[in-house]
Amino acid sequence: MVTDRGLQVLRAIVQDFVDTREPVGSKAIVERHAFGVSAATIRNDMALLEDEELIAAPHTSSGRVPTDKGYRVFVDHLSELRPLSPAQRTAITTFLEGPGDLDDVLARTVRALTQLTGQVAIVQYPSFARANVSHVELVQLGGGRMLVILVTDTGRVSQRLAIVRDEFADEDLARIRADVAGVLVGRLVREGAQSVDERLAAVDPVPTPTSAATTAILRVVAEELEEFRHDRLVMAGAANLARSEADFRGSIYPLLEAIEEQVTLVKLMSEMVADEQGLAASIGRENEPFGLGEASVLASEYDTTGVRARVGVLGPTRMDYPTNLAAVRAVARYLTRMLDEDENR
Known part of the structure; x- marks a missing residue:
């Protein structure tokens, strides 16, 4: 005791x-x-x-x-987290303020967090498997190329190139767009993927130029939706591990491999148990099942349109826990507020 x-x-x-x-x-x-x-x-x-x-x-x-x-x-037993300095809060605002799609915002988030903490910064993408496809846009680029843009209600915007061979008049392009949107818009990602598969299984044996273009676009959409269904991470600051190598008893290569592969970190970040403040810490030997027994991971939850994901840091067990937890929480809160403001604009 x-x-x-x-x-x-x-x-x-x-x-x-x-x-x-x-x-x-x-x-x-x-x-x-x-x-x-x-x-x-x-x-x-x-x-x-x-x-x-x-x-x-x-x-x-x-x-x-x-x-x-x-x-x-x-x-x-931390009674309180160390408050961030005005300079640190300004740094968060400077990195994160300004327009941008979700990919850009999350990339800026990890850059801000690694600057604040000196650790490897990690941000989970929201689980797009639970997102709804909210909009489809098609842009002709010439030479039979079509830019396919998908937007979800969680703020993700993706762009893929489809080869459709033909050029289309505005009314035909509108018809193709409506056809593709009818398969996808308003559906959960997993439902949309199933709807696309069913549509592709019933391809017209004698396609018209517009139906052939629709099929080519849906094939690209199917690939993109498969990406949506996989959990992803954005990371920055891997070089910080080399700078703190003396804090690890063994090799840092397992950490570098985990960063490169991502699968291990996705699983670890998803399984961490948060406290009543939404903060979670997994320390040293607690990470041995993931091959990261010499590292600590700190995380906090952020929210985008009701879908929760985590932002955090990874580093040696000898780290400034109060300051790093405060930084992770502050960045998560700012990210939630920023995404909420973008959604309501």
């Missing part, structure tokens, strides 16, 4: 180790923190923390460092 002062000592050890990267001793705690007790008393508290496996000695006769379990207890 950890006492209140024991938790305060643990907090001091975590803070000092994050700040200095050096093991923390009782004398340093007495000098840096106003506990009002002797170094001998602090040593007794540290011995109890060590018995609980919350801290450990990396070397004989050295100070102590937090264990993964210690970081978990520290995060679980």
